[in-house]
Amino acid sequence: MRVALFVTCVNDTLFPGTGRATVSLLRRLGCEVDFPAAQTCCGQMHVNTGYRDEGVRLARRFTEVFRDYDAVVAPSGSCAAMVREQYPRLAAGEGGGFAEAVAEVAPKVHELSEFLIDVLGVTDVGASFPHRVTYHPTCHSLRGLRLGDRPLTLLGNVRGLELLPLPGAEECCGFGGTFSVKNPEVSAAMCAAKVDNVLDCGAEVLCAADNSCLMHVGGMLGRRKTGVRIMHLAEILARTEAT
Amino acid sequence: MSGAGRGRGSVTFIGMPRSFRENAAEAMQDAQLGRNLRKATHTIRGKRARVVEELPDWAELREAGRAVKDHTLRHLDRYLLQLEEAVTRAGGHVHWAADADEANRIVTELVRATGESDVVKVKSMVTQEIGLNEHLAAHGITAYETDLAELIVQLGDDWPSHILVPAIHRNRTEIREIFRDRMAAWGRPAPEGLSDEPAALAEAARLHLRERFLSSKVAISGANFMIAETGTMVVVESEGNGRMCLTLPETLISVVGIEKVLPTWRDLEVFLQLLPRSSTGERMNPYTSMWTGATEGQRFHLVLLDNGRTGVLADEVGRQALRCIRCSACLNVCPVYERAGGHAYGSVYPGPIGAILTPQLRGMGSELDNSLPYASSLCGACLEVCPVAIDIPEVLVELRARARHPRSERMAMRAAGWLLADQARLSRAQRLAVRLRRLIPRRLPGPASAWTDTRDLPEIPEESFRDWWERS
Incomplete structure (x- = not known):
């Protein structure tokens, strides 16, 4: 299965180890992982702080970057929730095909544990961590x-x-x-x-x-x-x- | 009378110059307040959770409550006219008040017409919203609060800090002191040697209030619900003190927000299940008083209050706040309310619901009201417990988009937006951060110190994820 990794801006910049771990885990489970380099940020910080316009620009960008993938995996519940829950609301008042793009992309975005269990059907990923x-x-x-x-x-x-x-x-x-x-x-x-x-x-x-x-x-x-x-x-x- | 003009009351809230942050930070200095709040909110929270979990159809009830409220709000004009007609037919008098001033004027004139200078009050949020007690006091009329917690607040020259439990910030030792020192100025003094046992405190309040009930000719109340088809008013309370006020005096004046109307009796059934379980964590409410119009020898006046509500109704996102039935479940689960306390919100409506209601009802002109939409970590606990499914986080985010933003924040957000608008810019910024990683101090100056005063910064890694991906 070919999946796109949405690593998130926080992980990309501050926690690259989480991104690397996600890649290695998904590959171990037989996925082909792609990292669309044009991705940046879902826009959550802007929207939730009251900077809707900047947030919408980032959200539009997100939908364009990930539109062509079958599945998008994000190692962040918060960013996945932003796309799935808040994008449709943001899109309600916007034109330019944004609402259509959101309707297409948002359902394909999964938080990591959702993807593993709901999409791949795996509950035991073969990990070991004696702590x-x-x-x-x-x-x-x-x-x-x-x-x-x-x-x-x-x-x-x-x-x-x-x-x-x-x-x-x-x-x-x-x-x-x-x-x-x-x-x-x-x-x-x-x-x-x-x-x-x-x-x-x-x-x-x-x-x-x-x-x-x-x-x-x-x-x-x-x-x-x-x-x-x-x-x-x-x-x-x-x-x-x-x- | 002796108590006139004494209470600071809610009207003093208005125009409070400081931001929520400053109010909250100050409240957090009071360790006793913190303990009182934590204990009280966690106790009610637990009770609510238990009685909600036991209902298999809670989700359906909640959806029914939401749907009834939305339907009513959509046809509010029709139901209000129907209500007016029904109340009038049953012998009541209906008055319409566009704002707080008009409502206060109407009530004051109605009380004056009776020739009385004392009134008893049923616990009511809306009369606090309009500052009725203060207005009456300025016209020589003393309003006596008869709800136990409101009595504590009034005697203590204090502000309510919770919708359901206005004196939640007080513990029983403080209450004993307030009763001992202040009751005499407002009527029957506290008994000698009053202890801080709950039963003793309740008895002292009972004796003090009983005299007042028996001598008062005028009562003022709010209402939890109004039934349009019959003109029936409903007051839901726990103590029976409200019922005393509603039945004993000759004149009853009820001030009610226009959003409290329900179309039919059948609709009430839904809310009499949702409200007690959400608010006090009880399966059934102890004292539910209902009356329709006026009986022989008594007079009933209904003052229907707008005071900003039609403005809220016109707002597509914000209007859901008008579904609120004032249960305060959102306060009891809110981790911010638990720390900041009710006074920090500078309004009779504290907590998450206050953070969306207050800025809508009175605008965001003051620094405090402008800061209220930010008084939340958007954790969503409020939405989860709301019996009418008000999406408080959604409204908070909407209000934040309309708030005034500090200049420095605006610049930072614009810069971040520019940086994140292009992956090459982001990448260059990441590489710069990596190069400077050893130079970043543990404690930052200026606004960033808000983080580093109590928390370490994360370490900047040796390379960003995207650089690793490109390299490998």
């Missing part, structure tokens, strides 16, 4: 895309991985994109609660399907010198006994 891991179901993955237990199913089948329940898992980490700098006090307090819960559950690794949220919680885990690492779901699933 204590807890999973934070980020808001847009949980309440936007409704990933449900897909990531947990995948993690549950990783050799050696001990999955620890995260108290208050469904509560937001306080990132919220520009919310984290526009309301930094509330954001940091939400983050601190998340960090406390991560420490309480005794995990060595905090995993999520979104690096932006992980970057936020990880930033405080690091500042507080907790020793807990952050890892994107793709990076854990890409690990095998050989690596």
Whole structure:
């Protein structure tokens, strides 16, 4: 199967390891992976901060770049939710064939765990990662895309991985994109609660399907010198006994 | 009377100059407030979740609630006229108020006509929205709040901070102090040696209020619902104090927002299931009072209030906020409300619903109102619990697009937009960042310090993903 990787601008720039892990995982599962080089950003930051016009320009670009692919995989619940949920609304008031492009592209965009389970039909990806891991179901993955237990199913089948329940898992980490700098006090307090819960559950690794949220919680885990690492779901699933 | 002009009340909210961020940051300095809020919101949140989960048809009920409200709003003119006719036929008097000033004027004249200078009040959001108590006080009329929590707020010279539990920011020790120090100025004093046991506090309030109920000739209420086909008013409350006000006085004046109308009795059935489970986490509401017009010897006035609502109705995205039944489920699940507290929102409508309702009702002219659409991480917990499926994140994003943006942010966003509009530009910027990666300090100056004060920055990797892809 030939899939296009939408790596996302955050992963491209700050977390290339997640992109590499996604490529290696998909190839291991028999997919032919393409990276359309013209891709940049889904426009979420602009739209959600109130810069709709800039956001729409980026969204138009996204639909043009990915229009010709059968399936698009994004290692980010938030960016996938942006395309699938917010693009149709953005397109409602726009002309120039944007609505048609969205109707065509949006349903083909999958978050990684959705693609693995719903499209490829795989729940055991043959990974090995002998560590204590807890999973934070980020808001847009949980309440936007409704990933449900897909990531947990995948993690549950990783050799050696001990999955620890995260108290208050469904509560937001306080990132919220520009919310984290526009309301930094509330954001940091939400983050601190998340960090406390991560420490309480005794995990060595905090995993999520979104690096932006992980970057936020990880930033405080690091500042507080907790020793807990952050890892994107793709990076854990890409690990095998050989690596 | 002794209490006149004492309360700060909601009207003081208006024009609050500071932004939500500043209000929230200040509230977070109060550790006791934080504990009170956390305990209260998490308790109600849990109760709600349990009684919602037990209903197999919750999703259908919610959809029915949404559909009834949308239908009614679409034909609001028709149902309001039908309501007016039915109320009038049943012996009530209907008044139309375009804004807060007009409503306050109408109510004040109605009270004056009775010759009374004291009125008792049923817990009501809308009379706080228009600053009725303050207006009455300025005209020599004292309004006595009779809802337990509103009483605590009024005696404490305080503001409500939650829709359902206005004194959520107070714990029982604080309430004891307020009762002990302030009750005497408003009527019967608190008993000697009052403890902070909930039963003792409730008894003190009961004795204090009972005297007031029996002596008052005029009551003012809001309403949760109005039934157009019969002209029936519905008040949903937990204490029975509202029913005292609705039945004992000779004159009852109800001020109700025009969006509260429902077409038929059958529609009410849906909301009497949705509301108690969403708000108090109860299966059934304890005191549901309904009345139609006026009985012999009593007078009933209905003041129908617009105060910005038709403007909201004209907005295709924002109008869904008018579906709100004031259950406050969105407040109880909101991680931002939990930290910031209700006062930070500077309005009688705090929390997520306030963040979309307040800027629509009173515009975004002030710094505070302009900042309210940003008082959310867009986590979506509010939408999930809303019994009428108001997509609060969607409206927040829409309002953000209409907000005034700071100049520096505008420039940064424009620059980011330019950079991301072309992969070659993005690539060059990434390579520059990689080259400078060792020079980026752990703590950044200026606005970026908002992040680095409490969180490390992620490390810039040795190469971007796209460079790796091209190379491999």
